[in-house]
Amino acid sequence: MTTQTKTDRKNQDRRTIMAALIAVLVARLVAQIPALAAALAWVDGVIAEAGIVSVPALALLQAIVIALVILAYQRLAQWLGDRWPAVERIMLGSDARPHYVPRYAAD
Numbered sequence: 263m264t265t266q267t268k269t270d271r272k273n274q275d276r277r278t279i280m281a282a283l284i285a286v287l288v289a290r291l292v293a294q295i296p297a298l299a300a301a302l303a304w305v306d307g308v309i310a311e312a313g314i315v316s317v318p319a320l321a322l323l324q325a326i327v328i329a330l331v332i333l334a335y336q337r338l339a340q341w342l343g344d345r346w347p348a349v350e351r352i353m354l355g356s357d358a359r360p361h362y363v364p365r366y367a368a369d
Contacts, residue, residue: 269358276355281339285331289324298323 292298305319335353343350343357351357 273356273358277336280353280355281332281335282328284335285328288331289327292327293320293324 299320302319302323309316309319339350339353340359342353347357
């Protein structure tokens with residue numbers, strides 16, 4: 263079993279943080295669309311009228327958008343990185359991809 267080095271952890275953190283920051287930015291921009299804001303307010307009103315205590319629709323939408331954008335951004339960066347490694351380095355802050363070793367690999 264291999265151990266993860268400090269550099270591996272830094273690269274992994276950098277790549278995750280870059281994708282998450284882009285995702286939060288996109289989610290914030292999506293939330294500013296006036297038609298979407300009105301629709302979400304209506305959904306929240308319907309839920310409140312029904313007497314259901316829940317998470318606001320905007321919070322759910324932002325969570326879903328953030329998760330999807332993180333996935334899409336990572337995949338896009340890796341796809342472009344297969345062709346142009348410098349692009350992946352710019353988009354994710356590192357072109358070092360993690361390599362996973364099975365925990366209980368047969369020796």
